[in-house]
Amino acid sequence: MNGTLRLPVEPWARRLVLTEIIVPVVLLVLGIYAGLLQVLFRAGVIQAAEFAGWEYYQALTLHGVVNAVVFTTFFAVAFGNALVPYALGMKLPLRWAWVSGVTMLAGTLMAAWAILAGKASVLYTFYPPLMAHPLFYIGAALLIVGSWIAFFNWIPLYLRWRREHPGEKTPLAVVGMFATFIVWLIATLAVAIEVVVLLIPWSLGWTQEVNVPLARMLFWFFGHPLVYFWLLPAYTMYYTMLPRLAGGKLYSDKVGRLAFMLLILFSIPVGAHHQYTEPVVSSGSKLLHAFLTFAVALPSLMTAFTLAASLEYGARQRGARGLFDWMFKQPFFSTDAWLFSYMIAGLVIFIMGGISGIVNASYSMNLVVHNTSWIPGHFHLTVAGPVLLAFLGMSLHLVSTYAGKELRLKRLAVAVPYLWLVGVFVFSWGMMRGGLHGEPRRSNLGMSYLNPDSPFYHPEWKLYVTVAMIGGIVMTLAMIAYFVVFFATALSRRQREAAAEFPLSEAYHDEPAGALMNLRPWLIAAVVLIAIAYTPMVRDVVRGTFNNAPGYEPHNPAPVNQSEQLEESPSP
Amino acid sequence: MDRIEKLVMASGIALLLVFFGAIVVAATSYGVDVPTCVTDRKPFTEGQAPFKTSDQPLRYEVHTVARMWMFDPPEITVPPGAEVDLYLSSADVVHGYYVEGTNINLMAVPGAVTYRRVKFDREGTYRILCHEYCGTAHHLMAGTIVVSSSPVEEQ
Numbered sequence: 076m077n078g079t080l081r082l083p084v085e086p087w088a089r090r091l092v093l094t095e096i097i098v099p100v101v102l103l104v105l106g107i108y109a110g111l112l113q114v115l116f117r118a119g120v121i122q123a124a125e126f127a128g129w130e131y132y133q134a135l136t137l138h139g140v141v142n143a144v145v146f147t148t149f150f151a152v153a154f155g156n157a158l159v160p161y162a163l164g165m166k167l168p169l170r171w172a173w174v175s176g177v178t179m180l181a182g183t184l185m186a187a188w189a190i191l192a193g194k195a196s197v198l199y200t201f202y203p204p205l206m207a208h209p210l211f212y213i214g215a216a217l218l219i220v221g222s223w224i225a226f227f228n229w230i231p232l233y234l235r236w237r238r239e240h241p242g243e244k245t246p247l248a249v250v251g252m253f254a255t256f257i258v259w260l261i262a263t264l265a266v267a268i269e270v271v272v273l274l275i276p277w278s279l280g281w282t283q284e285v286n287v288p289l290a291r292m293l294f295w296f297f298g299h300p301l302v303y304f305w306l307l308p309a310y311t312m313y314y315t316m317l318p319r320l321a322g323g324k325l326y327s328d329k330v331g332r333l334a335f336m337l338l339i340l341f342s343i344p345v346g347a348h349h350q351y352t353e354p355v356v357s358s359g360s361k362l363l364h365a366f367l368t369f370a371v372a373l374p375s376l377m378t379a380f381t382l383a384a385s386l387e388y389g390a391r392q393r394g395a396r397g398l399f400d401w402m403f404k405q406p407f408f409s410t411d412a413w414l415f416s417y418m419i420a421g422l423v424i425f426i427m428g429g430i431s432g433i434v435n436a437s438y439s440m441n442l443v444v445h446n447t448s449w450i451p452g453h454f455h456l457t458v459a460g461p462v463l464l465a466f467l468g469m470s471l472h473l474v475s476t477y478a479g480k481e482l483r484l485k486r487l488a489v490a491v492p493y494l495w496l497v498g499v500f501v502f503s504w505g506m507m508r509g510g511l512h513g514e515p516r517r518s519n520l521g522m523s524y525l526n527p528d529s530p531f532y533h534p535e536w537k538l539y540v541t542v543a544m545i546g547g548i549v550m551t552l553a554m555i556a557y558f559v560v561f562f563a564t565a566l567s568r569r570q571r572e573a574a575a576e577f578p579l580s581e582a583y584h585d586e587p588a589g590a591l592m593n594l595r596p597w598l599i600a601a602v603v604l605i606a607i608a609y610t611p612m613v614r615d616v617v618r619g620t621f622n623n624a625p626g627y628e629p630h631n632p633a634p635v636n637q638s639e640q641l642e643e644s645p646s647p
Numbered sequence: 648m649d650r651i652e653k654l655v656m657a658s659g660i661a662l663l664l665v666f667f668g669a670i671v672v673a674a675t676s677y678g679v680d681v682p683t684c685v686t687d688r689k690p691f692t693e694g695q696a697p698f699k700t701s702d703q704p705l706r707y708e709v710h711t712v713a714r715m716w717m718f719d720p721p722e723i724t725v726p727p728g729a730e731v732d733l734y735l736s737s738a739d740v741v742h743g744y745y746v747e748g749t750n751i752n753l754m755a756v757p758g759a760v761t762y763r764r765v766k767f768d769r770e771g772t773y774r775i776l777c778h779e780y781c782g783t784a785h786h787l788m789a790g791t792i793v794v795s796s797s798p799v800e801e802q
Contacts, residue, residue: 124783132780198780202741204757205782287741287757329648351681353754354735354761358674358683365670369663376659380652438670439679442752446743446778513747515778523786531789533774584649619684624757627740629782632715634739 081574088167089573095153099146106141107554109134114547118540119525131519132196139199150466152225155252159229161575162246163236175224182217185210203285206626209278219263226256251311254335258342262300269293284623288355295346303342309465319580320415323389328582330381332591334374340601341371344608351441355619368436410485417468420492424460449510452503479573483563494553502546509539688760690736694719708732713742713755718790735761743779767794
């Protein structure tokens with residue numbers, strides 16, 4: 076982009092950001108392959124427990140952990156390490172940034188080993204009392220702690236900036252990244268307690284049993300804010316870069332700040348909407364969390380308007396007339412503003428993702444879709460829609476600017492998001508329609524319901540799983556194109572000095588921020604709301620849980636502690 | 648914020664309130680509700696086929712245990728119009744209990760009891776699927792509900 080501020084980057088900051096981008100993209104190759112296997116198993120093309128050494132549930136675990144947790148967490152940290160210092164005009168403190176990166180890498184390698192060795196086929200929700208290898212849990216904990224360190228490393232920068240710039244508004248990009256990591260920090264506290272206090276000692280055999288309803292409550296305290304941790308870096312790009320890429324300005328700076336603050340406020344006290352069909356959580360808590368989930372939809376509705384208004388403003392500057400002309404006067408296929416294609420395709424996908432999400436949140440309506448293939452159909456329109464595409468686009472941008480290289484194969488790069496859009500719409504149509512007809516999620520259908528030799532054979536689902544498979548194949552092709560562009564760029568010759576460079580937008584309405592100047596009141600309100608939403612649930616867990624459960628390995632219906640005793644007892 | 652933005656926010660809030668109102672009406676006036684916290688029943692490890700607990704006709708109680716990788720009892724039979732108090736428990740890991748073609752969609756969680764009152768109006772054979780991953784043979788865990796007017800044996 077012409078006229079974008081370029082800031083030089085120290086060599087070790089450059090190496091850190093590039094490592095934190097390239098490592099998860101390499102892992103993503105495995106994650107995408109595992110995703111392709113899913114649709115082939117489910118469509119009955121592979122009618123077996125495993126394919127080429129990959130067991131179905133092992134591949135599903137890898138797909139979820141790598142794509143949804145490892146790739147996203149690494150990306151958010153790398154993006155923040157680049158964007159926060161850039162927007163503040165400061166240098167990234169390197170020591171703790173590297174401690175964070177190495178910690179995350181060590182954790183990822185541990186968990187990846189456990190999954191690839193077949194010792195952690197517990198899916199990415201790892202619901203106890205299914206038990207994985209201790210290194211799976213320890214690795215997850217290290218990944219989380221490493222990401223906290225990255226955030227803590229930015230806080231002194233921000234505080235120094237506030238001292239040096241009294242009365243100025245914090246740059247919106249920094250507000251977005253801080254919102255991301257505030258939500259992440261609060262939410263991961265719960266899952267860290269689940270993993271460190273409940274699951275690690277239990278998987279090491281130091282404790283025998285685990286309180287399953289408590290573990291589930293802690294997991295979902297984390298599990299839904301997790302999706303806002305995915306979404307918030309994408310929102311940061313939408314608010315701070317998309318208007319500029321489209322040749323315009325952000326319609327309202329204040330709405331951007333308000334959306335981020337509302338997401339801090341409402342992202343967390345919504346976990347029970349994943350637990351509508353469960354015992355232990357009372358229906359009153361479920362209804363309260365349903366209400367708060369609708370509240371967290373509000374900032375997304377506001378965002379939809381503000382972004383559309385920003386795009387319209389840009390198009391009118393370029394001569395768009397009438398009511399709808401502006402929709403078509405956008406740089407959809409521009410190879411100069413190629414990042415635009417990733418963001419706009421993601422936004423189009425998110426329209427369907429948001430609508431289906433409201434269905435899921437709607438309390439008793441959730442009974443129609445819970446744990447059916449509708450759910451992965453829905454979340455591939457969110458995390459594998461706006462989130463994935465924004466992350467893919469920005470990973471290309473970071474690798475080209477931080478390595479001082481020109482993006483290679485730009486036309487192919489622009490085609491990726493649209494090919495993905497077609498693929499994911501076809502895939503999700505198949506999954507969601509199948510789900511409405513009772514097709515379960517996370518199930519090796521090729522071994523049962525989609526196998527003509529099985530007594531469970533259920534030909535009604537054939538159409539839906541086949542459509543989902545076709546979509547999945549198109550998605551895989553889009554990702555192959557992305558990997559080609561990514562590695563062709565990363566391996567090309569350096570052409571200029573490495574620099575941090577982001578196309579940050581100006582605001583059209585740039586009003587004083589007022590009550591949105593400070594994070595503190597919003598943080599306090601968020602903590603109060605969490606206490607209101609979760610205190611009755613803690614009480615329910617105490618009242619409604621009668622006994623704890625021993626651990627089980629996925630392949631063995633006998634508890635782990637009993638099987639060990641049997642093995643240890645001397646033979647007669 | 649300008650006038651249009653305020654209008655957008657207000658209409659967004661109004662839309663979400665209408666949605667929320669609809670689910671509250673569905674739960675209170677039409678009884679379309681979700682399971683709640685059960686404190687008066689202990690988890691059980693043996694299933695029980697439909698049995699009567701009162702003189703009310705067509706009112707039954709069923710105890711289902713989900714375990715790796717079957718439902719106990721695997722098949723239950725009730726007459727059309729039966730109102731069944733369904734109690735669900737898990738003997739090992741977390742399982743799902745989803746009756747195809749109905750809104751019966753429950754989780755079996757170790758250490759707790761799931762309860763719903765469900766009604767079967769139409770005759771037919773309904774498939775029960777485990778729809779939560781419960782280990783290597785999860786995709787083979789299923790059961791059957793038969794709704795039939797031929798006489799039901801009392802147990």
